[in-house]
Amino acid sequence: MSSKLLLVLLCCVCVSMGAPVTWTELSTTSTPPPARWNAGLAIVNGVGYLFGGEGTPASGLLEDMWMFTVTGSTVVWTDMSGSGPSARYGFVNGVVDGYWIISHGCNNEMCFSDAWAFNTATNTWSLLVNSTTQTAPRGRFTSAGGVYPGGRDLWLSMGQNIASVSRKFSDTWVLRVNTSGAQLTAEWEEVSSGGGLDQYNPFLPHARSLHAGAPLSPDTFAIVGGCAAGGQVGGPCPMEDSWTISLSERVWREYPHCPSGRTRAVLTPVPGFEGNGYLLGGSESWGPGVFSPQLTPKEVNASEVVLMTTNATTFNWLRLKSDGGNFPENLDSPSVAVDATSGVVYYFGGRRLEDGAFQHRMWTLGGDGLDQPDLGCSQPQYTYVHLHGTLMYLAWGLFFPLGVLLARYYRWTWPCWFVFHVIMQCLGVLVTVAGFVVIFLVGSYNEPAFPHAIVGIVLTTLMIQQFLSGIFHPCVDKEDGKTPPKEKSTYRKCWELYHAISGFLTVAIGLGQVTLGVFLIKAPLTVWAVWVGMGSAWLIAFVVHECVYVCCKIAHRGQKIY
Incomplete structure (x- = not known):
């Protein structure tokens, strides 16, 4: 009786075992x-x-x-x-x-x-x-x-x-x-x-x-x-x-x-x-x-x-x-x-x-391969599309917002604000141009015929004009060659207003564009977490700085901002 039971068990084991996958030419x-x-x-x-x-x-x-x-x-x-x-x-x-x-x-x-x-x-x-x-x-x-x-x-x-x-x-x-x-x-x-x-x-x-x-x-x-x-x-x-x-x-x-x-x-x-x-x-x-x-x-x-x-x-x-x-x-x-x-x-x-x-x-x-050892999953791929995203992450998630923050809120309290503003904007431009070039390395499959690509071209154009307007900005004329005048020229006032509005608009579009890119590459949860964390941090930073700025402006009514 025991020998029959053993035979049945052995047959069940043989049936349950999978066969290795095998190729035959x-x-x-x-x-x-x-x-x-x-x-x-x-x-x-x-x-x-x-x-x-x-x-x-x-x-x-x-x-x-x-x-x-x-x-x-x-x-x-x-x-x-x-x-x-x-x-x-x-x-x-x-x-x-x-x-x-x-x-x-x-x-x-x-x-x-x-x-x-x-x-x-x-x-x-x-x-x-x-x-x-x-x-x-x-x-x-x-x-x-x-x-x-x-x-x-x-x-x-x-x-x-x-x-x-x-x-x-x-x-x-x-x-x-x-x-x-x-x-x-x-x-x-x-x-x-x-x-x-x-x-x-x-x-x-x-x-x-x-x-x-x-x-x-x-x-x-x-x-x-x-x-x-x-x-x-x-x-x-x-x-x-x-x-x-x-x-x-x-x-x-x-x-x-x-x-x-x-x-x-x-x-x-x-x-x-x-x-x-x-x-x-x-x-x-x-x-x-x-x-x-x-x-x-x-x-x-x-x-x-x-x-x-x-x-x-x-x-x-x-x-x-x-x-x-x-x-x-x-x-x-x-x-x-x-x-x-x-x-x-x-x-x-x-x-x-x-x-x-x-x-x-x-x-x-x-064969079915069910009992073969698993080789394990492949390592995640890092493509030129991901490199493009990384570069844009740095440009529009770090360099440009930091440059705008310095120019907007630290120009009256920190003597070196302008130097660092220029450094951040130059880094942002260089990294963006690199990311723009990288995405075209993947060939003609990336024709600019979908929203992210179209917005990217518009954004790059805005960035270039903003950068050029900063380089060729009108200088503040000094009455005695040393001190600026009490009143800025109308041309200078118009340029400052234009440069500020254009800068904020460009950075806002850039943040939205990177968010579209994160959607586009179906980024893993960690990438989303980092981007949401960065976006939240910038939002909080700008809100806090703007509140302080408005309070200071009210407390010093006689001072002109532009």
Whole structure:
């Protein structure tokens, strides 16, 4: 009896133990598809499909269709190209009841807002959503999306369009697919509208593109990282934040940072573990030889698999090292699909970070990693955007307010006030110019087309004119060459009034601008605490000094302030 009980216990232990995550490269006995990235990949009843994407300069945009089957560690490819969606890349896709649904994406000239369905039983494409006659999200690419295995909703979250002035989006939608009728139908439904000022709302994810995202349960969709710079918005690129939204509650929840910020990564649900996802690939820069936005670069480790675990009450990150020495190289924008039947994750193509070469290798990822040791969270990133913020923090949170305080309240009591006023203002100008230059080092993604950037240009212009007006101020004429006159000239009085009002206005705008910036970078609590503390300290200091100043002015009615 005891031996049977021991056997049962051992079986339970074996079942509860997780399997380490392991990569396997598949060989092929047929001609593989051309190398590409930003393509679509799907597994339907054990058969795989590949469509579209962007290939090498020689291949260009692709509109080919491929089917593949896997036996052991061998993949066999079959070209099925024919009539169907036009060439595109960066679209979202997923499987619903034997239909492979793809939607949106762009070519080099325009973005699409249509949706197509591939019937795997008849191997034919059909137009599922005609955006000219049906409501659909605006055309875009590099969005996050997908269908949870066994689900019926295709998610589409955020992304960017192609236009003379491109735009990034903060909205999230689901395509409700109905396969029960005589004809396949679908209808878009907005889950989260977003808005033009969402980049300043700390309770919502910023508009972005190049982010990873996938449904991790029938009700929950997750996004990780991406790029918030450019596209008429602003923010870090790459981003380190991660969010989930519930389809039933329609509320975004932010989770602690752990993996390094990255763009062009992929997120896929872990088969058989609802609420879990694998974060794979991606990079911290925009491509080989492109300026890195990081001051302390640390590329994504190729052997690293990040496990994201969520449920209604908890959230956790696990950074895992894949078992064995064989794993894909660091890749941008690979394609990923889950076989819900076998529990295998397929991983295809992408662009190699080392040299920008496009790939057409196929890998599988198995295991759940639940019992593997955690590598721990990455250190917080410090980018040029953060350096820009630090410099502006010093200029508008310290140097300029201190200079104004000295000029306003200490000019009659401290002989050295003017020297220190000039020093503070010069330091503020130098640090602001440095911060202004730094933000443009991150490239053309930071076009001045959103509120923080526009206000920044206006503020810099005000600062320069204020600084020049101080340098070329009218001197007080001295009657005997030694003592100033009893009455200042009208010109001098007007200049002093103008310089004072302009100075206060510029500093006030600067304080508000830094506050917008803190919202924009989604600063951690410590940064907020420091900024709120500094702002409160300056407010108290100016109120106290102004009260003393007014009292002194009343007590000495005969003295003129200007």
